[in-house]
Structures are given as structure tokens and as C-alpha cells.
Amino acid sequence: MAMELEEISLQQKFDEVIASENKLQIQDFLNHQNISDVAELIYANEDFENQIISHLSIHRAVSVFKILELPTQKRIIHDLPAFKTAELLNELPPDDRTSFLSELPGSAVRELIKTLNPDERKITLSLLGYPENSVGRLMTPDYVYVYEHDSVEDVFNTIRRYAKSSETIDVLYVLNDKGELLDDIRIKDFIMAAPEKKVSDLMDGRFISLHAEDDQEVASEVFKMNNRVALPVVSKSNKLLGIITIDDVLWVAEEEYSEDIQKIGGTQALDEPYLDVPLLKLYKKRIIWLLILFVGETLTIAAMSGFQKTLEQLLVLSTFIPLIISSGGNSGSQAATLIIQALALGEITIADWWHIAKREIISGILMGVTLGIMGFFIVFGGYHLFDLFGIHYIRIGFAIGIAIIGVVLWGTMMGSMLPLLLKKLGADPATSSTPFIATLVDVTGLLIYFSVAYLFLQGIML
Template identity: 80%
Template sequence: MNNRVALPVTDDNNVLLGIVTIDDILWVASEEFSEDMQKMGGTSALQEPYLDVPVFKLYKKRIIWLIILFVGETMTIAAMASFQETLEQVLVLSTFIPMIISSGGNSGSQAATLIIQAMALGEVAVVDWWQIAKREVKSGLLMGVTLGIVGFFIVFGGHYAFDLFGEHFIRIGFAIGIAIIGVVLWGTIMGSMLPLLLKRLGADPATSSTPFIATLVDVTGLLIYFGTAFMLLKGVLL
């Protein structure tokens, strides 16, 4: 195949039907690239230049995914509601919610992007899942510990600079740090394994788009966060 610029297409009797030129392949590759990008950003493929798509059609293509993600996010309401009592007693825990769940979402979309793209380039396949899982657990732990330490010191800084977190700030700092390790590790595992799972099930791995991963990790991230905080603050602040 190397260095060919056109390929013949024949029927079963080897009668020439036509040729596929490298132009055709480039055109298809560019279409596929667009579709992949749009799926990863959570839109159905547009199939027309952006400025030619009527606004209402643009809306229709985008709203479907947004509604799916939005309804998925209602699970976070349930997660939040089930920890309402904990929050009532230690309201300061609410302060960290956006930061904690976003670290899970960010590490998850990063991992998903790496794996989707490595699959697209043929560098990894579904059979490599265990090797990938081991690498991602290690990377996820390293990243989680790093961000956890940063998080711990942010609580320290917030305490000394703005007196934000009350007398138990060290304990709160540990709760935040440890929760971040858990959330980042979990986000990394989910982000790397989900594209492989989708591929295994015959779906397009690019469907496990960044927003989709972020939504999944939001819910589990909240559970990890409140679970950790509950265990570490029980008997002291709870």
C-alpha cells in the first residue's frame, strides 16, 4: 500500500469499476476528523459548514446532547440531597464542591482524550486494556497525590490569609486532600476505560465525550468527596 496514490476497485470478477484516489481518502479522513471532534465536544455531526447551518438546526443538533447530560446531572441532586445533613453541620464543605468535581472531570477527560486518540492512531486496542489500566492507575495516583497536596495547601493558605475554614482547618485540609486523590484516580480510571468499553461494545469510542465523562465523574466524585469527609470529620465536626 505504501506510496500508492490511487487504488483500483473491482467487482467479484475482477472487472474494473473505478479508482479511489488519495484525494478521496483525504476527503473522507477530513470528514471523519470533523465527526470525531464534534462527538468529543458533545454535538451530533453538522455535515455542513458552520455558517451555512440555520440557527435552529444548530440548536437542534446541540440540544439533544445537552439535555442528555443535563438529565444525567440530576443524579448529582440526589447525591447532594443525601449529604444535606452533613452539609448543614459543616457548611464549609460546600465551598470545595466545584473544585473537587472539576478535578475528577478534568483528569477524566484528559485520560479519555489520550486513549480515544491512541485508538484512532492504532497505538492501542481493546486487548491492551489491562496494560492501559495499570498505567492509568499509576498515573492517576501520581496526579491525584500531586493535586491532593496542592489542595491541602490551598486550605492552609485560605485559612491563614482569609480565615475561611475555622479551627479544624487541618482536618478539613486532610479531608480535601484525600478526597482529591480518590476523585482524580477514579476520574482517570473511568476516562481511560470507558472508551475501551464502548469500543468493545461496538460503539464509537469518541461518544464517551469529555462532557459525558465529566457528568459521570461529577456524581461519583461527590460521593467520594462526602464519603471521605464524613469519615475524617466524624466525631469532630459531625
């Protein structure tokens, strides 16, 4: 309740200063708010978003712009006066600027790059030259480096000169005269060292680096496994190209998570908030997967058509079709979800496939036997309580039970192995989404079901 009152009060104050049309008063009000509060004001007052950005000091405007959602960023850049757009883009950190530009059409990127000063333009074009979703797109050239022959006193002189424009000074990077990375040293180690001590005396050579061509997911894994706020990015020849900071990796992790969730649900990933996606674009994103799944389900019709005579002779088999295929689809979807999540978290790798397969075989058998016993007792109970299924109910019960075991085991294996196969082929494991697994298991599950039923009932009921 207190938070709601605070938000109402902030909005009321904003309305008052905007109504005053006093530029100095507006600037003073906005520049004394938290960055996150200013962002919320922009979201709540879309008609004033450009006015808010324009009245902020440039450094605070940059800080606010960085945390805004992409559709809002696009509107602001589109509607800002040209000189203000140039000022904002030139002040943006190179990694944030590259991230924003990479989401725009090529024609828009070309026009915006013209607004950058020569140095920033060179940096931006360099970063945009790296593959999409690579570490190179995330790195910034704003860091502090020192040489191995420097003294600690030299290091602090360097910090005083360059720290203001650096992304972070928690870690300093040690280079040789060729620009090759030799080590990274925390600033606290320099603070505790004697002024005359050499950098080489503090080095231990145990540093962790990323390659510019690495996938951004690799960076996320490395940060997760190491307690670092920033990591150096090097070329194949170990030349230091830039650094990547934890805040950028957190944004990537959030985007990857959202994308995977959408793919698991059977749709292409949305690159903007749901309510901001035009209906036609939303339709295109969803219809493709639905068409693929629709065509896949036609194979189910083909499978059932092949057993049409069997169904005509024993109608009771058709009553269990929803039970059979849903059991296989559900077990496959469960397995796929668990494996996709484990891959995303780095808990498993492709090399673990045999260990995973053995676990899923045992799990599939246990789950299948449990459901199969339930299926048998459904038939058993149906005969004794409602006089269903006829005198051969025992054989029908065994056919249903064994078929469920087979279908659940098959679904579990497909759900666990398909994401690993896609990962091996270089595709996104999330594309083996639960609807796709369910569709695939539907078709094969019917074949297993009718084959088992034919074996058990041949010569007696068929």
C-alpha cells in the same frame, strides 16, 4: 499581500468577462484558470455558480465539482438544466458520484439515477448497495488489470487501450481467468522489464487489499501504514471489485476528524459547513446532547441531597465542591481526549486496555497526589493566614486532599476506559465526549468526596 492582489485581479477579470456576455470569451477565461481558482470564484460569486459550471469544458467542470463543498454541489445540481446535470453526473468518477448521491434524500437520488446512462447507472446502484461508510462506497471500477500469462508488451497494449478512462495507472492489477486478484505491480516494474517477459515473472504475491465491507476508517489506516496511491478492493472470494485511491481516503479522514471534534465538544456531527446549517437544524443537533447532559446533572442534585445533613453540619465542605468536581472532570476529559485521538490514529487498540489502564492508574495517582497536596495546603494556608476552617483544619485538609486523589484517579480511569468500552461495543468512541465524561465524574466525584469527608470527620465535626 501579493496573493490578495492576485485574487482581486482574478475577480476583476471574471467580472469583466461576465459583463461582456461573450460566451466564447467566458469559456476561454474559465478553461485557462486553475481548478482551485475556479472553485474560489464559485464560492465568491454564488449567483453565477451555475453559469461558471456550464461554461467550463465537461472534464474541467467535473474536476471543479469534485472539490466543491456539499451544499454548493447540491445547489448546482438543483439549478442546472436537466441535460447539463445528466452530462455532469455521467462524467463524474463512480466513487465521487456515489459519495455525492449518498448525501441526498432518497427521492432526489431516484430522480438523478434516471439521468445516468445504463452502464453508469448499473455501477452507481452497485456502489450504493454497499453499507454506508464502507470501503465499497468509495471504490471505483475504473482501473487497469492484466493477466498473469500476459507479456510485458501485452500489458502496454492494454494500458494504451484503457488507461485514459482509468483512475490511476501507477499500479496494475494481476488477475487469473476467474477474476481473482493475484498481485499488484507498479508500472515502473513493467517499464524496466523486457517486452517478452511474462507478468508471472514479475509477481511476488505480496499485495495488500481491502474488503468492500470494511469500514472506511480501516482504509485510512491501511493507506497510512503503506506507501500506496491506490489499493485494490476485493470480495470475500478475492474477486477484484474495484480500487480505492488516496484522494478519496484523505476526504474521509478529514470528514471523520471534523465529526470526532464535534462529538468531543458534545454535539451531533454536522454534515455541512457551520454557516450553511439552518438554525433549527443546528438547534436539533445540539439540544439532544444538552438534554442528556442536563438529565445527567440531576443525578448530581440527588447525590448532594443525600448528604444534605452533612452539608448543614459542616458548611465548609460545600465550598470545596467546585474544586473537587472540576478536578475529576478535567482529568477525565484529558484522558478521554488522548485515548480518542490515539484510537483514531491507530496508536492503540482495544487489546491494549490493560496496558492503558496501568498507565492511567499511575498517571491518575501522580496527578491526584499533586493536586491533593495543593488542596491540603489551601486549607492549611487558609487557617494560618485568614483564620478559616476551625481548629480541625488538619483533618479537613486531609479529607480534601484524599478526596481529590480519589476523584482525579476515578476521572482518569473513566476517561480512558469508556472510549475503549464504546469501541468494543461497536459505537463511536468520540461519543464519550468531554461534557459527558465531566457530567459522569461530577456525580461519582461527589459521592467519593462526601464519603471521604465523612470518614475523616465522623465523631469530631459530624
